[in-house]
Amino acid sequence: MQKIIILDFGSQTTQLIGRRVRELNTFCEILPYNKYPENDADVIGVILSGSPLSVYAEDAFHIDLNRFRGRKPILGICYGAQLISYCNGGKVESAGTREYGRQQLQFIDGNNPLFKGFEAHSQVWMSHGDSITRLPEGAVCIASTQTVRNAAYYIEEACPIFGTQFHPEVYHTLQGTLLLQNFVVDICGSKQEWSAERFVETTVAELQAQLGNDRVILGLSGGVDSSVVAVLLQRAIGDRLTCIFVDHGMLRKNEFRDVMNDYKGLGLNVIGVDASEQFLSDLSGVKEPEQKRKIIGRDFVEVFQEEARKITDAKWLAQGTIYPDRIESLNITGKVIKSHHNVGGLPKEMHLQLCEPIKWLFKDEVRRVGRSLGMPDHLIKRHPFPGPGLAVRILGDITREKISILQEADDIFIRNLREAGLYDEIWQAGAILLSEVRSVGVMGDERTYENPVALRAVTSSDAMTADFAHIPYEVLAKTSNEIINKVKGVNRVCYDISSKPPATIEWE
Ligand code: XMP
Numbered sequence: 001m002q003k004i005i006i007l008d009f010g011s012q013t014t015q016l017i018g019r020r021v022r023e024l025n026t027f028c029e030i031l032p033y034n035k036y037p038e039n040d041a042d043v044i045g046v047i048l049s050g051s052p053l054s055v056y057a058e059d060a061f062h063i064d065l066n067r068f069r070g071r072k073p074i075l076g077i078c079y080g081a082q083l084i085s086y087c088n089g090g091k092v093e094s095a096g097t098r099e100y101g102r103q104q105l106q107f108i109d110g111n112n113p114l115f116k117g118f119e120a121h122s123q124v125w126m127s128h129g130d131s132i133t134r135l136p137e138g139a140v141c142i143a144s145t146q147t148v149r150n151a152a153y154y155i156e157e158a159c160p161i162f163g164t165q166f167h168p169e170v171y172h173t174l175q176g177t178l179l180l181q182n183f184v185v186d187i188c189g190s191k192q193e194w195s196a197e198r199f200v201e202t203t204v205a206e207l208q209a210q211l212g213n214d215r216v217i218l219g220l221s222g223g224v225d226s227s228v229v230a231v232l233l234q235r236a237i238g239d240r241l242t243c244i245f246v247d248h249g250m251l252r253k254n255e256f257r258d259v260m261n262d263y264k265g266l267g268l269n270v271i272g273v274d275a276s277e278q279f280l281s282d283l284s285g286v287k288e289p290e291q292k293r294k295i296i297g298r299d300f301v302e303v304f305q306e307e308a309r310k311i312t313d314a315k316w317l318a319q320g321t322i323y324p325d326r327i328e329s330l331n332i333t334g335k336v337i338k339s340h341h342n343v344g345g346l347p348k349e350m351h352l353q354l355c356e357p358i359k360w361l362f363k364d365e366v367r368r369v370g371r372s373l374g375m376p377d378h379l380i381k382r383h384p385f386p387g388p389g390l391a392v393r394i395l396g397d398i399t400r401e402k403i404s405i406l407q408e409a410d411d412i413f414i415r416n417l418r419e420a421g422l423y424d425e426i427w428q429a430g431a432i433l434l435s436e437v438r439s440v441g442v443m444g445d446e447r448t449y450e451n452p453v454a455l456r457a458v459t460s461s462d463a464m465t466a467d468f469a470h471i472p473y474e475v476l477a478k479t480s481n482e483i484i485n486k487v488k489g490v491n492r493v494c495y496d497i498s499s500k501p502p503a504t505i506e507w508e
Contacts, residue, residue, distance in 0.1 A: 001202070002044045002190055004028040005068075007036060009061050009079050011050030015324070015462070016169040017077065019362060020180050021047075025192040027360075033061045036068065045073045045188030048080025050167065054094070054130050055079065055086040062087070073187045074161045075114075078128055081153070081163025088136035088155075095148075098129040102172055105151060109142040112154055114162050116182050117175075124151070124166035124173045132165065139163075160187060196368040200232065203357050207236035211316060216355060217308050218318040220245040220270065221387065222259040225320030225358065227379055228370045230268050232357050233318055235373070239269050242314070244307045246300060249276025250389035250398070252414075253407035262379055275303040283391065283398045287436075289508035292398070296388045308350065317352035321359045322366055324462045363462065383428045384463065392508040396435040401489075406433040408487045409453045416479040417457070417471075426469045429457035431483075432496075432507045441484075441491035452492040453483060458505055466500040 004021050008014040008030050021028040037043070046068050053060050065087060068074065076084045082092045104121045124145070132150040135141060139161075143152035148165050155161040162183065168176035184190045216233055220226045220243045233241045243263065247256040256272065263270045282295050308314065358366055370380040386392055390410075394402050410431040417423045432454040441448040455476070460466035480493035496503075 001027050001042060002193070003042055004045050004047060004184060004188065004190070005036065005040070005043050006030045006047045006049060007033045007063070007080075009033045009049050009051035009083075010053065011077075011079065013167055013169050014049040017047055017049060017180075018323075019364075020169050020177060021184055022194065022362065022365065023177070024181055024184050024190065025194045026184050026190040027194045029360075033063055036063070040068065040072070043068070043072055044190060045075070045184065047183075048074065048076040048083060050078035050080065050127075053079065055082045055092050056130075069161070070157060070159055073159050073183070075183050076161070076163040077169070078165060078167060081165055082130055082132055084155075084161060084163055085132045085136050085139065085150075085153070088139075090132055090136035090139065091134035092130050093133045095129060095131045099126045099131075099147060101126065103145040103147070103151075103166070105143050106146055107141075107144040109140075109154075112142045113160075113186055114152065114154065114164075114179060114182050115142065116186065117178055119175065122175045124164075124168075124176075125170040126166050128165060132163070162187075196365070196372040199361075199365075199369055200235070200372055203232055204236045207233060207355070207357060211237055211240075211355070213240070214315040215240045215242065215311060215313050216316040216318050217241075217311055217314045217352070218243045219304055220259075220263065221320075221385070222251070222255060222382070223320070223385060224363075224370060224380055224382055225322055225366055227263075227320075227375065228366050228373065229318055229320045229357055230263070231266060231370070231373045231375055233355075234266070234268055241269060241318075242311050243268055243270040244304060245270055245272050246303050246307075247272065247274045247276055248279040248296060248300065248389060248391075249274075249400075250279070250391045250403060252385070252390070253411040262376065266375065271307055273303055273307055275299070278303065280398065280400065285397050287397050289392060292391050292508070293388050296391055300387070305350065315353060316355045317350070318355040318357070321356045322361050322363060323359065324362060324464070326359060381424055383423075383426070383430075385428075385430075386506055392506050393430060393432045394435055395432065395437075395507060402433055402435050405451075405487055405489045406431060406453070409433070409483045409490060409493075412482045412486065413455055413457075413479050416475055416482070420472070420475045422469070422471060422475065425459070426457050427460040427463070427466065428505060429455070429469070431455055433490075439492050443484075443491065448491040450489055450491040452494055453487075453490045454494045454496050454507070455479065456496045456505065456507070458500070460500075460505075463505060466505055468495075468497045468499060471495070 006017050018030045086092045103126050108115050135153050139153045139155045141150050142154045145151045152164045168179040230243050260272045279299050367380050390406050413431050434452045457469040458466035459469050483493050
């Protein structure tokens with residue numbers, strides 16, 4: 001399949017470039033700046049990302065452009081543009097102060113294919129400390145702003161090279177998507193054949209070829225990623241897929257029952273295992289968050305393995321790993337700051353081969369694929385939920401009584417978000433029981449001395465960063481009233497207004 005390669009020099013917005021290219025129904029891969037693939041037959045163009053570094057600094061990331069120059073069209077963005085310029089005899093200098101924010105293009109070469117359809121004075125987003133003060137030989141300036149002469153340039157070659165000082169991938173560059181479309185579709189020749197339907201079609205065929213008559217095991221979590229993998233695999237190999245859904249006793253109210261019904265409705269071959277006794281007894285008295293996670297992780301592997309062992313002829317373990325779990329983002333020292341995410345220590349000794357059919361997808365694409373597979377909306381749009389479940393939302397030790405209090409409060413919160421039409425706008429929401437804190441309240445004529453519940457709702461695009469959701473006061477007020485009136489043991493409700501970073505989404 002045709003693809004664009006995005007070489008990552010460590011910019012905060014590299015993933016955004018990837019998303020924008022995918023939105024143009026074009027497949028792309030984001031790779032560390034020095035990992036351009038050996039075999040690039042299906043690569044139709046290369047984009048070099050921005051970076052917090054200076055191209056002239058000692059620790060700058062440099063690459064050999066000749067790996068693809070002359071064979072693939074190139075677009076350098078910010079640092080990428082500076083790098084191409086610098087390596088070809090141009091001059092890059094500190095601009096003195098960092099230029100950050102919206103700018104208007106004062107001059108645009110409307111005949112250049114990169115700017116096809118652009119309006120005069122189009123708004124762009126700048127974020128740079130260095131500028132290209134002299135273009136390399138053969139390069140022509142194709143756009144300027146009031147402060148930046150070489151806001152974009154062009155080198156005419158068998159395969160053209162473009163550089164933009166501004167960031168087309170950022171929302172504030174109003175015609176940024178058009179610029180990327182001009183590059184990806186017109187200049188690189190993308191046939192725009194990447195779509196959810198096409199993905200399903202090719203993935204099912206690939207899975208059939210890869211798996212043959214083998215049997216596959218999949219751990220389901222109730223979340224969208226593993227559910228989509230289940231339906232894809234079922235399309236490919238039918239009942240040779242066995243799914244295992246473990247109830248550790250710390251799921252949301254009625255979740256085990258509802259999700260099992262959903263799975264059965266989808267015709268999946270699912271074994272539901274109620275292992276809550278084991279988990280809760282092993283967690284008894286444990287307060288320390290990391291210790292809780294370790295116990296849950298260990299018990300999960302134990303329970304999963306015990307069930308999986310019964311499927312004696314299984315050869316594959318399928319996982320719902322998605323692309324953001326795997327992208328290696330660079331920090332400025334060149335170290336990988338986000339390493340390959342893997343589902344915590346699942347059975348290596350079982351000698352199963354890994355099958356990860358959605359490992360190239362972003363979350364919104366997983367949802368599109370789910371929709372195209374005919375999965376119900378409430379499954380597709382379900383908020384992410386942590387593996388250890390309510391265990392990391394009960395601060396303190398875990399008991400059945402606390403779980404049930406939190407399940408009720410959480411259920412009221414989520415229902416109120418749905419009724420207010422806010423659920424789908426929010427990345428993730430839930431309630432947290434501060435079970436080690438008690439405060440005084442008054443209910444009727446009675447003094448109460450009970451626990452508070454904190455509500456957490458965030459907006460995000462990938463859970464790496466998040467803002468608290470700006471929920472209207474009326475919705476918070478209604479939720480708070482309902483929780484305090486209906487959930488015995490709770491006499492106070494707070495709303496968490498921290499962003500991530502520095503806070504995290506989960507409290508533990
Ligand atoms: P944090 O709390 O790190 O969460 O901001 C980021 C995202 O990851 C989820 N999360 C987990 N998911 N096992 C999981 O499967 C875990 O141990 C875990 N901890 C956090 C969290 O719900 C959010 O979506």
